[in-house]
Amino acid sequence: MNRFSLGKAFVPVVGTVALIYLLLPIAHVILFSFNQKRGRNNIMWNGFSLQNWQNPCGAPQVCTAFGNSILVGVVATVAATVLGTLIAIALVRYKFKGRSTVSLLLFTPMATPEVVLGAGLAAQFLLAGVEKGIGTIILAHTMFCISYVVVAVKARVASLNPAIEEAGRDLYASPGQVFWRVTLPMLMPGIIGAALLSFALSFDDFIITNFNSGTATTFPKFIYVSALKGVPAQANVLASIVFVGALLLVIVVQMVNINRQKRLSRA
Amino acid sequence: MAFTAFSANAKVVEQAPKKRGWIALLLLAPGIAYMLLFFVAPFIQLAITSLQAPAEGGGIGQYVAALQFQNYWVALQEYWPHLVRSFVYAIIGTIVGLLISYPLAYLIGVRVRHRPMLQGILLILVIAPFFISFLLRTLAWKSILPDSFIGTDGSVIFGLVYNFIPFMVLPMFASLQALDLRLVEAGTDLYASPITVFRKVTLPLSMPGIVSGTLLSFIPMSGDYVNASREFLGGTGTAMIGNVIESNFLQTQNYPMAAALSILLMAIILIVVATYVRRSGAEDLL
């Protein structure tokens, strides 16, 4: 017996509409990576072509920008993850004066619009006479990623069962060994999640980058600058590659998790 | 998923009592030093810059340290419409976004809770936009939407809502996922109709997620300038305060103006957020 009601249909319908709203442009971007090239614009559909895929670096600067984004992402992620993890552990596990100030210091960047962060850093670099380029971009990205890493890792640290580490100490491991062999491995999923989040934020960042990059270009900046004249389809190609790659990664991780759960319940 | 950390309902295990010691300072020092240098100092720098005066006989971009407080007054006089417009866009965008995102979060966190496979797929679809440049996606909307619509207030709001849906869905999903459905059952057992159960049980208990999600969207929306710029979804009458700050800083190099506007933007946001958080009783989120 089925209790169908209009009320019950509301959520799935609106939810599906929201999903379509979210995904339609993605489909558009991927589709237009296959667009036949005619002129500089990639706005009108000219026919299906594999040209752009065969020549992904064909447009000037697109691969340099892409490469820069990856470089910046990796460096900033490593730095932010290390610094952020240490802070997260300190915040959850240790008592010290000024805990709330530290918390505030870390969470305010998330509450600050990127415009303000970007302008502030740029003013700072201006005063210090530092030339804007890849280096300043990396410094900027590391800064805003630390906050997100701290939040993500903090949650993971708080969910650890302290009894496991105590068992480690009971079994003759020194505090350092407990950290390396017990705590850190248990934190690893959270740390990896935080790192992926950090990379994603850095890779897609535009506003802060725009203020602090000088002549250097990253992938988002390249797109913004070419938006007026026409974004080359190669950008779509590269973006699609990243998209598919990230999607596959996430799907694989999910499948592994689900399989693990299935195996455990299949006695 | 790391995003569930942003919900106030994250699972917490009872911890051993916190330790004291200098190790804490060792762990904190590098990170805090970094933040002081690259976050706090820039703010101070912004404040200083906002008070600068044009250098005597200097060209574009030449300013000297001063205490020219009237920079703020000038900034307000010239750009108050942009400030107002930014916050109006942000408020409308947040409300519309909330109306779209909550049902989606409810669908994933409550309705398909018993089917982890489907839940996983839907979550992946929600975060999928993060894997592809938001600039390209916004440009895609520019192609898809009719030309007559582009450049209006509506199209900017459309873009703002679009770009921040995942930021709203994920914290609300985390809250709803943690909702104990037995409480919903208790509500129906006690004669509450489905709508009343939603109003009296589900909604109050998912409030932390709603507060998180709306803050994570409202704040960036107010400072956004990509959606409102002409190359994207904006037109001549849609410039937001972000556009103004950007053009003042990077093009006309009027640093004091840009800095003053930044500080004004930040101040207004802080006031709005503080009031909002206090009213919804979610201080422990910070």
Next chain:
Amino acid sequence: MVDMSSFAEAGADLELVGIQKRFPGFTAIEHLDLKIPAGSFFALLGPSGCGKTTTLRLVAGLEDPSTGKILIGGRDVTALKPHKRPVNTVFQSYALFPHMSVLENVAFGLRRRRIGDPVAKAHEALRLVELDHVADRKPAQLSGGQQQRVALARAVVNRPALLLLDEPLGALDLKLRRQMQQELKQIQQEVGLTFLHVTHDQEEAMTMADTVAVMNKGRIEQMGAPEELYELPRTVFVANFLGQSNLFEVEVAGTTDQAVQTALANGARITVPRSRSERDSGQITVGVRPEKLRLHVQEPTADASINVIGPGRITDVSFIGVSTQYTVEVPGAGAVQVFAQNVEAGPAAHLGDQVWLSWLAEHTFGLADDRLETGALTADFSTQAIAAQAAFAGDGE
């Protein structure tokens, strides 16, 4: 639809007709026909996974039966949603609304039904469970026992025709549990509601209920007053689940119109009254409760009204306080449990003693089925079914 505005000042009867409930992967209820008269305290007793909680949820409306009908007070409520049924549940997890005060929790149902003066009535219910002084606190500030009482008040205040209790005393310590058992029984009688109590604790079921139904693997195995079930179990499961039993595999040697004569493998005779035996031919299982047995150091004189087995050796002696429990190995009968009340201070017999056991034939019972070869209480569910059940019940964490 049942008139919601003023409920029973007395309970209503509950009838389940031909109920079956299938879930993907397992069947929770095979076939259920049940009638609970108005105003009675009814207990549904069984081990985990037997289907008792599912039955409760079906009555509350939180699940739909795959087939069958549910009638409350004579009206078919099968199609009604929970908020339209005159039924309230005291949940195992209490399910108190964490964001509302205790008073608001208790007043919740009254407000939904627009009953006049909800606050006064809520206070009255809280006084009934002696918690009026914490009316303004939040549930998180109360102890487990207090939360349980609030959950009870929240349900009872609505004077439902039928009150469902889902193992509500499980989380309480022994003393508190005993106290609550008494209070529940008192409230039920005072207010005259019909209670349906689901539990795996047989002592609880027997102390509180007027009628007990023992459920196993989706079916009711036996139903009746507690004494009836205890003194005359009809299946191996009931004999072992409700208290303890000594079971003997015997062969029927002959019958009279009063009695069934049986013999153990070693020839010893056991007489069962005809009215107390489910079967009267072939290989059957008979049994007797341990407290009905008497220990003898010499072979007792034969008597038609007494069954005697032995001699056997005492292999275990456990002093319980009120009684002493002996395990006696009797060749041909196996290990036999004897509970002897400690009328005298000091043990009646010692480890290693040779003893005979006797009991009144009228205390013997003959079962409808036999013990499984493995000696297990019931056949195991497949692990897949267990996992399916666990996954299904997994939310709310």
